[in-house]
Amino acid sequence: MFKLFTKNFWDVTARLILRNKIAILVAIIGATVFFSFQWKNMRFTHTEANLLPDDHEVNVVYNDFLKIFGEEGNLIVFGVKDTSLFTVEKLNAWNKLSESFKQFEDVETVISIKDLQKLIKDDENAKFRLEPFIKDSVSSLKQIETLQDELFKKYPFYDNFLFNKETKTIRTAIYLKKDIVNTSARKDFVINVLNPAIEAFEAAQNLDVRVSGMPYIRTLNAQLIIDEIGKFIVAALLVTSLIFFFFFRSFRATFISLIVVCIGVMWTLGFLGLLNYEITVLTALIPPLIIVIGIPNCIFLINKYQHEVKLHGNKVKSLQRVITKIGNATLMTNVTTASGFATFILTESKLLKEFGIVASLSILAIFILCLLIIPIIYTFLPYPKERHLEHLNKRWIGAFVNWMERMVKQKRIAIYATSVVLLIASIIGIYQIKISGSLIEDMPQQSEFVNDIRFFENEFNGIMPLEIMIDTKRKKGVMKLATLKRMNELEELIAETPELSKPISVVGLVKYSKQAYYNGNPKHYQLPTSQENSFILSYAKNSTSNVDLLKNFVDSTGQYARITTFMKDIGTDKMERIEEDLQTEIDKLFPKERYNVTMTGKALVFQKGTEYLVKNLVISLSLAIFLISLFMAYMFRSFRMIVVSLIPNLLPLLVTAGLMGYLGVPIKPSTILVFSIAFGISVDDTIHFLAKYRQELQANHWKIKKSVYAALRETGVSMFYTSIVLFFGFSVFTISSFGGTVALGALVSATLLFAMLSNLLLLPSLLLSLERSIANKEVLKEPSINIIPEEDEAE
Numbered sequence: 001m002f003k004l005f006t007k008n009f010w011d012v013t014a015r016l017i018l019r020n021k022i023a024i025l026v027a028i029i030g031a032t033v034f035f036s037f038q039w040k041n042m043r044f045t046h047t048e049a050n051l052l053p054d055d056h057e058v059n060v061v062y063n064d065f066l067k068i069f070g071e072e073g074n075l076i077v078f079g080v081k082d083t084s085l086f087t088v089e090k091l092n093a094w095n096k097l098s099e100s101f102k103q104f105e106d107v108e109t110v111i112s113i114k115d116l117q118k119l120i121k122d123d124e125n126a127k128f129r130l131e132p133f134i135k136d137s138v139s140s141l142k143q144i145e146t147l148q149d150e151l152f153k154k155y156p157f158y159d160n161f162l163f164n165k166e167t168k169t170i171r172t173a174i175y176l177k178k179d180i181v182n183t184s185a186r187k188d189f190v191i192n193v194l195n196p197a198i199e200a201f202e203a204a205q206n207l208d209v210r211v212s213g214m215p216y217i218r219t220l221n222a223q224l225i226i227d228e229i230g231k232f233i234v235a236a237l238l239v240t241s242l243i244f245f246f247f248f249r250s251f252r253a254t255f256i257s258l259i260v261v262c263i264g265v266m267w268t269l270g271f272l273g274l275l276n277y278e279i280t281v282l283t284a285l286i287p288p289l290i291i292v293i294g295i296p297n298c299i300f301l302i303n304k305y306q307h308e309v310k311l312h313g314n315k316v317k318s319l320q321r322v323i324t325k326i327g328n329a330t331l332m333t334n335v336t337t338a339s340g341f342a343t344f345i346l347t348e349s350k351l352l353k354e355f356g357i358v359a360s361l362s363i364l365a366i367f368i369l370c371l372l373i374i375p376i377i378y379t380f381l382p383y384p385k386e387r388h389l390e391h392l393n394k395r396w397i398g399a400f401v402n403w404m405e406r407m408v409k410q411k412r413i414a415i416y417a418t419s420v421v422l423l424i425a426s427i428i429g430i431y432q433i434k435i436s437g438s439l440i441e442d443m444p445q446q447s448e449f450v451n452d453i454r455f456f457e458n459e460f461n462g463i464m465p466l467e468i469m470i471d472t473k474r475k476k477g478v479m480k481l482a483t484l485k486r487m488n489e490l491e492e493l494i495a496e497t498p499e500l501s502k503p504i505s506v507v508g509l510v511k512y513s514k515q516a517y518y519n520g521n522p523k524h525y526q527l528p529t530s531q532e533n534s535f536i537l538s539y540a541k542n543s544t545s546n547v548d549l550l551k552n553f554v555d556s557t558g559q560y561a562r563i564t565t566f567m568k569d570i571g572t573d574k575m576e577r578i579e580e581d582l583q584t585e586i587d588k589l590f591p592k593e594r595y596n597v598t599m600t601g602k603a604l605v606f607q608k609g610t611e612y613l614v615k616n617l618v619i620s621l622s623l624a625i626f627l628i629s630l631f632m633a634y635m636f637r638s639f640r641m642i643v644v645s646l647i648p649n650l651l652p653l654l655v656t657a658g659l660m661g662y663l664g665v666p667i668k669p670s671t672i673l674v675f676s677i678a679f680g681i682s683v684d685d686t687i688h689f690l691a692k693y694r695q696e697l698q699a700n701h702w703k704i705k706k707s708v709y710a711a712l713r714e715t716g717v718s719m720f721y722t723s724i725v726l727f728f729g730f731s732v733f734t735i736s737s738f739g740g741t742v743a744l745g746a747l748v749s750a751t752l753l754f755a756m757l758s759n760l761l762l763l764p765s766l767l768l769s770l771e772r773s774i775a776n777k778e779v780l781k782e783p784s785i786n787i788i789p790e791e792d793e794a795e
Contacts (some may be wrong), residue, residue, distance in 0.1 A: 010323060010324040010325075010327045010328055011324055013323060013324075013327060014319075014320045014323035014324050014327075014375075015320075017323060017371075017372060017375060017376065018316070018319060018320065018323075018375065018376070018379065021376040021379060024372055024376060025373075025376060028263070028369070028372065028373065031267070032263055032266055032267065032270075034270070035266055035267050035269070035270020035271070035273075035274070036266060036270065038269075038270040038271075038272075038273030038274045039269055039270065039273050040273065041273035041274065041276055042269060042272050042273045042279060043278055043279070044222055044225070044226055044278065044279045052348075052349065052605065052608060052609045052612055053348030053349060053350075053612075054350070056348070056608075056612070058600070058604070058605055058608040058609075059605070061598045061600050062600045062601075062605050064469075064598075065467060065469050065562075065598070065600045068469070068555050068560050069467075069469075069552075069555065069560075069562055070178040073181060073214035073215065073218075073465060073602055074108070074175055074176045074177070074178050074181045074214075074215060075173055075174070075175055075176075075213045075214065075215075075465075076173070076174040076176065076190075076194065076211070076212075076213035076215050076216045077171050077172065077173050077174070077211070077212055077213050077456065077460075077463070078171060078172055078174075078194075078198060078209050078210065078211040078212075079169055079170060079171030079172070079209070079210050079455075079456065079459065080094070080169070080170055080171075080207050080208070080209055080210070081167060081168070081169040081208075081210075081455075081459065082207055082208065083168060084207070085170060085207065086144050086148065086168070087141070087144070088138050088139065088140065088141065088144070089205075090205050090207065091113075091138050091144060092137050092138050093201065093204070093205050094112070094113070094170070094172075094201075094205075095112055095113065095114040095134065095137070095138075097172075097197065097198075097201045098110055098112030098113075098114065098115075098172040099112070099114065100197060101174055101193075101194070101197070104189065104193060105177075106176055106177055106180050106185055106186070106188075106189045106193075107174055107175070107176060107177065107189075108175045108176060108177045108178070109174075109175045110172065110173070110174050110175070111162065111172065111173045111175075112162070112172040112173075113133065113134065113147075113151070113162060113163070113170060113172075114132070114133075114134045115132075116132070116133050116151070116155075116158055116162065117130040117131060117132050117133070118130070118131045118132075118133065118150075118155070118516075118520065119512060119513065119515075119516030119520075120516065120520075121516055121517055121519060128513065128516050128517075133147055133150060133151065134147065148168075151163060151165070152165035152168075153165070153522070154520065154522050155512075155515075155520075155522070156522060156525050157508050157509075157511065157512040157515070157525065159502065160460055160461070160501060160502040161173075161502070161504065164459050164460060167459060169459045169460075171456075171459075171460070174194075174213075176189065176215055181215055186215050186218075186219060187219050187222070187223075190215065190216055190219040190220070191219065191223070194211070194216070195211075198211060210452040210455045210456065211449070211452055212449065212452045212453050212455075212456045212463050213463055214463070214464075214465065214602065216449065217440070217443075217449060217453065217463075220447070220449045221443055221449075224444060224447070224737060224738070225279070225280075225281050225284050225738075226279070226284075228284065228736055228737070228738070228741075229279070229284050229287065231735070232284075232285070232287070232288035232732060232733065232736070233265060233287050233288050233291065235288070235732045235735060236288035236291040236292055236729060236732045237258060237261070237262075237291055239728050239729060239731075239732055240257075240261075240291055240292060240295040240725055240728070240729050241254050241257070241258055241295075243295075243724060243725050243728055244257055244295060244298070244299065244725065247299070247721050247724075248302065252381065253298075253302050256298070256302070256373075256374060256377050256378075257294075257295055257298035257299075257302070259373070259377075260294060260297075260298060260366070260369050260370055260373050260374065261290065261291045261294040261295060261298075261366070263369055263373070264290045264291070264294050264362065264365060264366040264369055265287045265290055265291065267362065267365045267366075267369070268286050268287050268290050268358065268362040268365075269287065271358050271361050271362060271365075272286075272358055275354075275357070275358070277354045277357075277358060278354075280351060280354070280355075281442075281738065281740070281741070282351060282352070282354075282355040282673075283354060283355055283358055285733070285741065285744070286355070286358055286359050286362055288729075288732060288733070289359065289362075290362050290363070290366050291729070292725070292726060292729030292730060292732070293334075293337060293363055293366065293681070293726075293729075294366040294369075294370060295725050295729065296684075296721075296722035296725055296726060297330055297334070297366065297367060297370040298370055298374060299718060299721050299722050299725065300326055300329070300330055300688075300718055300722070301322055301326055301330070301370060301371070301374045301375070302374065303717075303718055303721070304321070304322050304325065304326045305318050305319060305322045305374075305375075305378060308321050308322065309383070313383075315378070315379075315383055316379075319375045319378055319379060322374075322375055323371065323375055327371060329687065329688055329691055330367060330370070330371065331367060331371075332631060332687050332691075333683075333684035333687050333688065334363055334364060334366070334367035335364075335631065336627075336628050336631055336680055336683050336684060336687065337363050337680045337681050337684060338359075338360040338363040338364055338680070339360075339624060339627040339628060339631075339680055340624045340628075340676045340677050340678075340679055340680015340681065341355070341356050341359035341360045341363065341676070341677065341680060342356055342357075342359075342360040342627075343356065343620045343621070343623040343624045343627070343676050344356030344359075344620060344673075344676065345357055345360070346619075346620070346623060347613075347616050347619075347620060349609070349612070349613065349616070352613070400716070400717075400720060401712070401713050401716050401717065404712055404716055404760050404761065405709055405712055405713065407761055408708070408709075408712065408761060408764045408765050408768065409709075412765045412768065412769065415761050415762055415765050416762075416765065419651060419758075419762055422651065422654075422655050422658075423651065423654060425658055426654040426655050426657060426658030426659075427654070427658065428658070428661075429657065429658030429659065429660070429661030429662045430654070430657045430658055430661055431661065432661035432662065433657065433660050433661040433665075433666065433667055434573070434664075434666045434667070435573075435610065435611070435614055435666060435667045435668070436610065436666035436667070436668040440453060440464075440569050441569065441668065441739060441740075442668065442738050442739045442740030442741075443738065443739070444737035444738060444739075445739060446737070447737065453569065457568045457569065460501055460566070461498075461499070461500060461501035461502070461566060461568060462499070462500070462501050462566040462567045462568040462569070463566055464566060464567040464568070464569065464601075464602065464603040465564060465565075465566060465567075465601045465602055465603065466500065466564075466565050466566065466567045466599070466601040466603050466604060467562055467563070467564055467599070467600050467601040468490070468562065468563040468565075468582070468586075468597065468598070468599050468600075469560060469561070469562050469597070469598050469600065470483070470487065470560065470561045470562070470563070470590070470595060470596075470597050471559065471560055471595065471596040471597070471598075472559055472560070472561070472594070472595060473559070473594060473595065473596065474559060475557045475558055475559050476557070476558035476559070477558065477559055478506060478554050478558050478559065478560070478561040479506075479554075479558060481527070481528070481530055481533045483561070483595075484506070484507055484510055484527055485527060486589045486590055486595075487505060487506075487507050487561065487563060488507050488527055489585070489589055490563065490582075490585055490586065490589055491503040491505065491507055491563060493581070493582065493585050494563070494565050494582070497578060497581070499567060499568045499570050499574060499578060500565045500566070500567055500568075500578065501565050501566040501567075502565070503563050503564065503565045504553070504563070504564045504565070505553050505561060505562065505563040505564065506553045506554050506561055507527070507563075509553075510527060510528065511525050511526055511527060512525065513528075514526060514527070514528045514532065517532070567601075567603045575603070575604075575607050576607075579599065579604070582599060583599070586599075610667075610668060613672050614667055614672065620675075620676050621653075621675050621676055621679065624676045624679050624680055625646065625650075625679065628646075628679070628680070628683050629642050629646065631687075632645050632646075632687075640770075641690070644763070644766050644767065644770065645683070645686045645690060645763070647762070647763075647766065648686060648755070648758040648759050648762045648763040648766070649679060649682050649683050649686060649755060649758070649759075650679075651754070651758055651762070652678070652682060652751045652752075652754035652755040652758055653675050653678065653679055653751060655751075655754050656674065656675075656678065656747055656750055656751040656754070657675075659747075659750065660747070665743055665747070668740065668743075671740070671743050671744065671747060673744060674743075674744060674747040674748055674751065677748055678747075678748050678751035678752060678755070681726060681748075681752060681755075682751065682752055682755030682756075682758075682759070684722075685715075685719045685722070685723065685755065685756060685759040685760075686759050686763060688715050688718065688719060689711055689712075689715050689719065689759060689763060689764075690711075690763075692710075692711040692714050692715045693707055693708060693711035693767065696708075696710045696711050696714075704767070704768065705768060708764045708767050708768055709764075711764070712760070712764050716760060719756060719759065719760060720756065720760075723752060723753065723755070723756035726749075726752045727749045727752055727753050727756075728749075730744075730745050730748045730749040730752065731745055731746070731749045732745065733745025733746075733748075734746050734749075
């Protein structure tokens with residue numbers, strides 16, 4: 001198998017490409033048309049990212065909860081904090097707005113101030129009857145004053161659910177039908193129904209309405225992801241093409257490169273459609289990534305073609321040598337880059353697995369497109385003009401190469417000292433890195449919907465659902481007084497936790513029932529005694545409105561109960577502390593032989609997913625290093641060379657990790673990707689340099705110094721070009737409104753810049769210092785493959 005990619009193989013490949021150029025172009029056009037037809041299968045995700053494997057314990061618990069109580073993230077809330085709302089006209093308009101949403105089939109129910117009802121004791125029929133706070137509409141300010149007095153002072157059951165009695169903030173709750181929450185119908189309702197109605201109300205009443213809730217957040221967040229795909233593609237094309245043109249000063253070469261990467265993007269979108277993958281916050285990054293990674297391929301191929309043309313003036317011979325000499329080097333660099341992404345396939349996370357599959361396939365595809373399209377197009381074009389070759393003689397490039405050579409010759413000790421200082425500082429910084437599991441941390445922090453999240457956190461202590469499910473292990477066990485008392489004690493701890501909202505459960509309904517039994521006296525808003533329990537509970541079962549609280553918080557058998565609270569957007573450390581405190585209380589209150597109590601909810605699932613990814617980061621990065629080491633072993637057949645090649649690429653990763661610690665950038669799903677991606681890309685320069693170095697060793701009869709300096713001069717320019725393109729290409733992601741995408745772009749850019757300097761300074765220094773150990777005829781007697789990334793001096 002190793003003979004597949006020898007020089008003879010690439011000679012045959014070059015002849016096949018150049019002799020069958022029309023057939024190959026037709027095949028590429030046909031494949032592009034085929035992939036374009038797959039775009040119709042693309043769909044945007046309607047669920048938030050689940051970072052855990054399907055069979056993970058946390059997912060199993062969450063799915064068990066959904067089976068019993070259904071989708072928990074179906075609540076949308078909108079609220080107003082403005083005292084002018086408490087006027088006849090505006091309060092009636094508010095109630096009318098809330099009422100208007102009940103007519104839509106996507107809505108399960110709406111609860112507003114107008115829907116709240118008092119439980120009135122009916123002694124004659126031994127039950128409670130329901131009486132609305134507002135019967136039809138508000139007719140006077142006195143009625144509003146009475147309403148405020150009752151809601152804010154006499155009925156604690158409703159406190160912190162539809163109003164905040166301290167700040168007088170009022171809100172309405174819309175429960176969407178659970179079967180549409182994870183479908184496009186949710187988006188249609190939010191974009192086409194909810195938002196226009198809210199905007200019309202704001203304009204008519206001059207009130208600022210805040211909107212939030214998981215369905216709303218997910219819809220607007222997904223829409224921003226969709227909007228940014230086009231922005232990233234355009235920005236990546238613009239930035240990389242401008243840099244390309246700056247280096248080559250050729251519209252023709254720039255246009256050819258743009259054609260190649262645009263076809264690559266079309267193929268990438270085709271892969272997404274063909275595989276029926278959803279477009280997520282990660283897969284949305286792949287099209288611009290392909291542009292950024294594809295342009296360096298074009299640089300190496302076009303740069304080599306122009307060098308060859310300048311050397312001997314034979315266009316056909318030049319194109320053949322582009323394929324034979326650059327083909328294998330470019331293949332290996334693209335394979336190593338694809339390997340960095342492919343390591344995500346081996347994780348059990350569906351989100352990362354799909355990202356890894358599409359990214360690695362797309363990188364291999366862009367390699368094939370570059371290798372085929374560029375030489376073929378140049379066969380149809382005239383001989384390059386002198387101005388197209390001027391960039392090869394730029395003085396500043398010569399000055400840069402001379403600086404590198406001078407540093408390696410004269411400042412080797414300084415290079416090593418700087419590397420050691422950076423290593424020590426980085427290790428100190430790594431110990432300061434924190435882990436973040438916040439679901440909304442990476443969302444656009446300046447966007448209106450994130451500001452609304454903060455508003456509801458301040459007014460109602462959060463909108464991220466945290467669920468506690470109690471399995472009493474027997475039918476009707478929930479309504480036993482002993483169970484209710486245990487639940488009440490747990491709720492008291494939740495209520496005392498500043499990061500959590502007031503809990504909602506059947507306990508509140510039972511307390512409200514006792515208050516009603518004692519003629520609405522708020523002092524009796526408490527659990528009944530054992531003597532009161534039997535008849536008060538019989539009253540409670542009749543106290544249903546259009547929302548059956550028993551149905552929402554107790555299953556049909558009476559065996560399972562849920563306690564729902566909402567969590568602020570807090571860091572992983574605080575969330576772990578809260579989880580630990582709650583678990584300690586649960587273990588104390590609920591004996592395991594009688595109860596099975598589990599915590600779940602979207603906030604908890606996301607936090608556990610982040611922890612899972614961090615644990616898999618080491619595995620993923622280790623796999624990337626192992627795979628790339630195998631490629632190095634295949635190329636050089638020397639363990640020492642593998643070690644030398646890895647050092648300049650691991651140091652930039654450590655420096656980046658140290659910077660994250662110093663700058664307070666936490667480890668989270670978006671920043672976890674940085675290391676495997678950056679390592680897979682940065683090792684490309686190492687491959688180009690070492691491949692040329694080995695070729696120079698053979699040509700110069702094992703004269704180490706001469707070979708190192710020759711390799712530095714030959715490959716330094718292309719390495720500089722490609723690194724600059726990659727740096728600015730990944731910097732494109734910093735224009736994102738998503739914090740995670742910004743961090744990804746900035747960190748990968750910084751890592752690749754460090755990697756370029758490391759490969760141009762540290763790598764040749766190591767080769768010179770360790771020349772007796774690593775570079776001799778025995779080590780490199782029979783090279784396994786022929787990679788010649790730049791001109792062969794022997795020619």
